[in-house]
Amino acid sequence: MTQNAGVKGLTQPIAQDAQLVAASPADPRTLRRGRAALRILLLTSGLGCGHVRAAQAIADAVRRREPRANIRTLDFWSLMNPGVAATIQRKYLELVTGHPALYARLHSLDERTWRRVLENQIAPPDEVLELIGLVNNDDSGTRSVSSLFERALGPYPSDLLLYPTACAAMPTSPGTRAGTNVALLRLALFRWAFLRLQGRMEQRLLDFAPDVVVATQMVPAALVAGLKQTSRRWRDLPLTGVLTDFGAHDYWVQPGVDLYCVPHDSLVGGVLAPTARPGHVRVQATGVPLMPSFAELPSQQAARRWAGLDPGDPRPVVVVLGGGLGLGVAGVVGPLLERLTDARIVVMVGHNDHVLERMRELAAAAQGRLVVRGWTEHMENFVVAADLVIGKPGGLTVAEVLACGRPLLVTKSLQGQESFNVRFLERHRVGRLVSLEELPEHAAAWLANPAELQRVQQRAADLGRRDGAAQVAALVLDQAETGRRLGQADAWTGSA
Secondary structure: OOEEOOEEOOOOOOOOOHHHHOOOOOOOHHHHOOOOOOEEEEEEOOOOOHHHHHHHHHHHHHHHHOOOOEEEEEEHHHHOOHHHHHHHHHHHHHHHHHOHHHHHHHHHOOHHHHHHHHOOOOOOOHHHHHHHHHHHOHHHHHHHHHHHHHHOOOOOOOHHHHHHHHHHOOOOOEOEHHHHHHHHHHHHHHHHHHHHHHHHHHHHHHHHOOOEEEEOOHHHHHHHHHHHHHOHHHOOOOEEEEOOOOOOOHHHOOOOOOEEEEOOHHHOOHHHHHHOEOOEOOEEEOOOOOOHHHOOOOOHHHHHHHOOOOOOOOOOEEEEEOOOOOOOOHHHHHHHHHHOOOOEEEEEOOOEHHHHHHHHHHHHOOOOOEEEEOOOOOHHHHHHHOOEEEEOOOHHHHHHHHHOOOOEEEOOOOOOHHHHHHHHHHHOOOEEEOOOOOHHHHHHHHHOOHHHHHHHHHHHHHHOOOOHHHHHHHHHHHHHHHHHHHHHHHHHHOOO
8 A cells, every 4th residue: 555644545546346347238328228226427536535525425315315226436546557546646746735836827727728738739838847847856756657566466557667658758858849849749648548548437337337427526527528529329428527616627617518516606607607508507506515414413512522522611622624634734733732722622634644643742742632533434523513623625625614604714725726715715704714824813813702703603604505415416316317218219229
């Protein structure tokens, strides 16, 4: 298992469902005729936890409405060799944590720019050349490439040769004419790799023959959307995109997506609007799919008791969230302990065992004012127990905090999709982005004014939604019925 900064399984892809690699039929639509259970394929990405948790929430809600539904989940990273997937994920984390400005600039490039670059219509922008330089920086790159062969077992072993070949084609001096030409060559390799991934995705579709495909991340959605545009076989297969951030990256705009489920009404227009067909609803504000435990929330007293806090203690509670990877909490907790001397602080470190040990050492000297917790399946109890929440502005985190009626102070944003979420919080006055140095004073100011804090909590509660999973499930099942009817019609007429 890959280790990264002490995080267990940080780059381990979701286990592939063995039933998805069964022998494929000649045409998936012939399987639909006379089949009882609806077949639903969920596509997600195992890097981080938000997309995965959203897919799990959708699956649970679908089963509640249709217990006989046949649901399969496919992790995008399972379309690659595990060694290559682990290396790419590690490079991504290096980008977002070590080069946030470059990450923000890359994220600002719209889908049309990426498509024109990949099709060799334009030279790579400076941002792409800088990314190539980062990947080609062999301070860790040599170790990354050589470590591929340590994990050579698994599917798609040819990836172990293709990845080093692509790295070898990278320019050593991005920005020069020669560097640009070599970058174009490498981008051609990338396009070829994308088509390979698309072919592997098609094989999974053939294996499972879904009535509907639901994607909680935009890259696997693009793979299926491309198949729908290039193959009559998949033309009528319903594809639903479920956005988990409070803004839409342009890459979500794919002609093959039939329905978008978005977190808030403000996303019904905007970048997704041009895809809508007259008289046909393509964008639906459902809320972010949350786990069923968020549907019925406990009282704050009960939540504090569940979290191991004395419900009779009058001191306010501040919960610090590190997400599934426990990122960013180490530099937050110390200053909070120094400033918030009359508050209890609960820090959630996710799966990060390295940070867990560091926080336990800090808690030992905090005289009961610091409580440390690892991964939990019941985050709602900790958020409801809080008066104020501090954390990264991931889409699922924002949705969960608002669903519990709590404001969110953000100390660090990775830009990109997280900038959507920060703007949403600030626009609705239920949170804000502050520097690490300013954080203790901002937290102290909110806690010092209980009446204002209560008003902010009420705004958050009014804004939050707890029915997102049920709303998405109803739409997905409707799409599945449509997909079955279209598939049967194609099978009867012999079209392919």
